[in-house]
Amino acid sequence: MLTFDQVSKSYPGGFIALDRISFELAKGEMAFLTGHSGAGKSTLLKLISLIERPTSGRVLINNVDLKRIRRSQVPYIRRDIGIIFQNHRLLMEHTVFDNVALPLVIEGFTGKEMVKRVHAALDKVGLLDKVRCLPETLSGGEQQRVGIARAVVNKPPLLLADEPTGNLDPELSKDIMRVFEAFNQVGVSVLIATHDHSLVARMRYRTLTLKQGKMINDGLLQYEEPL
Amino acid sequence: MSILFSGRAAGASSRQIHPLQRWLMFWVQHLRQCIGSLGELWRTPLASLMTIAVLGVSLTLPTTLHLLVKNVQSISGSFTQAAEISFFIKDDATDTQISTLVTMLSADPDIEQVRFISKSDAMAEFQQVSGFGQALQLLDDNPLPHVILVLPRHTQPQAAEQLRRRIEQERIVDFGKLDIAWLERLDAILLLMRQAVLAIALLLLTAVLLIIGNTIRLSIINKKEEIEVMKLVGATDAFIQRPFLYTGVWFGVFGGLLAFLVVELMVWWLEGAIGQITDLYQSHFTLMTMSFSEFLALLLLSVLLGLAGSYISVSRHIRAIEPSGP
Numbered sequence: 001m002l003t004f005d006q007v008s009k010s011y012p013g014g015f016i017a018l019d020r021i022s023f024e025l026a027k028g029e030m031a032f033l034t035g036h037s038g039a040g041k042s043t044l045l046k047l048i049s050l051i052e053r054p055t056s057g058r059v060l061i062n063n064v065d066l067k068r069i070r071r072s073q074v075p076y077i078r079r080d081i082g083i084i085f086q087n088h089r090l091l092m093e094h095t096v097f098d099n100v101a102l103p104l105v106i107e108g109f110t111g112k113e114m115v116k117r118v119h120a121a122l123d124k125v126g127l128l129d130k131v132r133c134l135p136e137t138l139s140g141g142e143q144q145r146v147g148i149a150r151a152v153v154n155k156p157p158l159l160l161a162d163e164p165t166g167n168l169d170p171e172l173s174k175d176i177m178r179v180f181e182a183f184n185q186v187g188v189s190v191l192i193a194t195h196d197h198s199l200v201a202r203m204r205y206r207t208l209t210l211k212q213g214k215m216i217n218d219g220l221l222q223y224e225e226p227l
Numbered sequence: 228m229s230i231l232f233s234g235r236a237a238g239a240s241s242r243q244i245h246p247l248q249r250w251l252m253f254w255v256q257h258l259r260q261c262i263g264s265l266g267e268l269w270r271t272p273l274a275s276l277m278t279i280a281v282l283g284v285s286l287t288l289p290t291t292l293h294l295l296v297k298n299v300q301s302i303s304g305s306f307t308q309a310a311e312i313s314f315f316i317k318d319d320a321t322d323t324q325i326s327t328l329v330t331m332l333s334a335d336p337d338i339e340q341v342r343f344i345s346k347s348d349a350m351a352e353f354q355q356v357s358g359f360g361q362a363l364q365l366l367d368d369n370p371l372p373h374v375i376l377v378l379p380r381h382t383q384p385q386a387a388e389q390l391r392r393r394i395e396q397e398r399i400v401d402f403g404k405l406d407i408a409w410l411e412r413l414d415a416i417l418l419l420m421r422q423a424v425l426a427i428a429l430l431l432l433t434a435v436l437l438i439i440g441n442t443i444r445l446s447i448i449n450k451k452e453e454i455e456v457m458k459l460v461g462a463t464d465a466f467i468q469r470p471f472l473y474t475g476v477w478f479g480v481f482g483g484l485l486a487f488l489v490v491e492l493m494v495w496w497l498e499g500a501i502g503q504i505t506d507l508y509q510s511h512f513t514l515m516t517m518s519f520s521e522f523l524a525l526l527l528l529s530v531l532l533g534l535a536g537s538y539i540s541v542s543r544h545i546r547a548i549e550p551s552g553p
């Protein structure tokens with residue numbers, strides 16, 4: 001599904017954000033991406049969502065080399081990837097419905113089909129009763145779940161999440177993770193960037209760990225109880 | 228269409244829908260964005276009103292000047308009598324010679340109308356008009372010549388002048404007289420006015436273009452966050468641009484209507500004053516207002532300006548906004 005082949009990314013000024021990263025995420029696999037802030041997690045996600053381009057190496061999604069993708073094609077790539085943001089990036093002046101419907105509107109859905117899909121997505125994250133609310137009136141966890149609903153509303157095969165539990169307490173974090181697991185169980189590939197080690201270790205999924213741009217761990221993370 | 232997943236039919240095309248229905252949905256989408264941008268104007272009433280007012284006032288001035296030129300032209304058009312040419316006939320011409328010339332001139336395709344004023348008619352008229360009645364009777368013989376008045380078909384100064392020269396060649400014609408100097412002056416003034424209107428209009432329209440471009444630029448910057456999110460969930464530039472282009476169109480529509488209203492109001496207001504002046508001159512002059520086609524042209528121009536203004540800034544700024552990170 002997702003392949004990184006010797007991918008490096010350096011920024012002007014010589015800062016190396018990613019250093020020869022290689023890994024593969026199978027179809028229907030769920031994995032965590034961990035590391036301290038500045039380790040390169042965000043850069044890695046940016047390369048997948050085509051916000052940035054690699055300096056060298058290849059990024060492939062479903063065996064399509066992203067290098068081939070022209071600027072004008074980028075929007076169509078992003079429609080196949082659901083992205084969840086740390087600060088959820090909802091449109092605050094629009095209702096929950098409008099926020100979740102945005103990807104559908106962009107793809108040209110209208111009327112009943114759109115309403116049906118928005119309701120289905122909100123139902124999965126348990127927010128069907130908030131459909132007419134403004135995001136401001138929701139709690140942090142609810143806002144994050146609206147963000148998830150927006151990411152999955154057009155049923156993308158690949159889901160990326162950047163610190164989805166960043167500002168949430170452990171209870172809410174667990175809820176959010178369950179939502180991701182539910183999507184994973186229906187065949188969606190999920191990659192979650194987080195620095196929440198305890199959560200990662202408890203969930204027991206494959207974990208990719210970055211440190212200063214290098215991949216230092218690929219596999220299950222050993223959970224060490226803090227003393 | 229999905230580039231990455233050939234099996235995955237994405238978007239609205241995933242359902243088997245009739246092309247006609249898809250075509251309809253495309254327009255529904257447009258209509259939605261069109262009405263949506265109208266709502267956007269409504270949400271920031273003060274800023275929108277100011278932009279519309281700037282557009283309206285800027286269009287009012289060239290429109291008014293255009294009407295002014297049009298009216299002056301219509302006045303000058305009613306002065307065709309001024310282009311009348313008087314031909315003075317030599318004293319030794321016989322009656323037959325004169326009547327032959329009159330018949331000939333009447334048949335001339337360049338001539339609208341021919342009128343012959345004999346010596347005695349001219350004298351009678353002169354006696355009546357000049358007030359020298361008694362004094363003129365003291366004269367032994369009539370000093371006035373026969374006159375043929377010719378009204379040219381083409382009243383432009385050059386054409387009239389050409390006609391005068393041609394007929395002057397006739398043997399019995401002493402000389403022709405055409406008072407075209409002031410007509411030429413009037414024409415020159417009209418030309419100057421028309422060019423001034425054009426120059427002022429061009430300047431103002433450029434200003435309008437820049438103002439609309441700037442207004443749209445500001446609203447793009449205000450919505451930077453929203454645009455980034457839209458780009459992140461897969462909106463094309465064209466999709467993001469459309470509401471802003473419609474905003475420009477709405478500015479144009481309302482600005483054009485405002486200009487029309489202001490001009491109509493001005494004409495209505497001036498009509499009384501002009502009526503007084505024309506009454507004093509005992510002429511029947513009615514102010515010409517905007518015709519329907521002129522109204523449409525004004526509206527079209529205004530809409531085009533709004534669209535062009537927003538396009539200038541949309542095409543640059545929306546491309547420049549790129550999401551900085553997930």
